[in-house]
Amino acid sequence: MQSTALVIIIALLLQSNLAEPPKEVKQVIKPPAYTRTVEKEPSRSRQTVYICTGYCSCHKCTGKHPEQRGYGVTASGETVSDNTVASSLPFGTVLHIQGLGTKIVQDRGVSGNRIDVWFPTHEQALEFGVKRLEVEEVE
Numbered sequence: 001m002q003s004t005a006l007v008i009i010i011a012l013l014l015q016s017n018l019a020e021p022p023k024e025v026k027q028v029i030k031p032p033a034y035t036r037t038v039e040k041e042p043s044r045s046r047q048t049v050y051i052c053t054g055y056c057s058c059h060k061c062t063g064k065h066p067e068q069r070g071y072g073v074t075a076s077g078e079t080v081s082d083n084t085v086a087s088s089l090p091f092g093t094v095l096h097i098q099g100l101g102t103k104i105v106q107d108r109g110v111s112g113n114r115i116d117v118w119f120p121t122h123e124q125a126l127e128f129g130v131k132r133l134e135v136e137e138v139e
Contacts, residue, residue: 046136046137047134047135047136047137048113048134049113049133049134050097050113050114050115050132050133050134050135051130051131052097052115052117052128052130052131052132052133053110053114053115053116053117053125053129054116054118054119054124054125054129055086055109055116055117055119056118056121057072057080058122060122061122061125062109074086074106074107075091075106075108076092076105076106076107080107080118081118082118082120083102083103083104084103084104084107085097085103085104085106085107085115085116085117086105086108086109086110086115086116086118087105087108087110087114087116088108089105089137090105091105093105093137095115095136095138096135096136096138097115097134097135098133098135102138103117115135
């Protein structure tokens with residue numbers, strides 16, 4: 001009984017226009033009468049003075065020992081490198097720090113107008129000390 005109904009439906013479809021392939025429809029798009037070039041204004045970055053301090057991966061700076069899990073790993077999950085800084089800015093924010101060059105926010109531990117700059121050794125972090133530096137957020 002079901003197969004008879006199926007045969008009837010197929011026969012009806014073949015007789016109707018639905019069985020024919022659809023005709024191709026072409027859409028004509030007219031070009032604009034004129035073209036206007038808009039030059040994008042250069043992106044502006046924010047420049048602010050931050051209190052910058054040095055830190056390293058040692059126990060004194062991070063509370064972690066070399067044998068502990070997560071030693072040398074930032075809050076963002078990245079391994080520390082020469083371009084690592086800690087800030088309350090979003091992870092991945094690119095900063096140009098006066099006298100230090102380009103750095104990337106990969107760690108936490110500070111808030112407000114403070115930035116911790118990572119150094120490979122505790123001695124280098126201490127030598128850097130605390131400085132007020134102009135920091136430009138690169139967009």
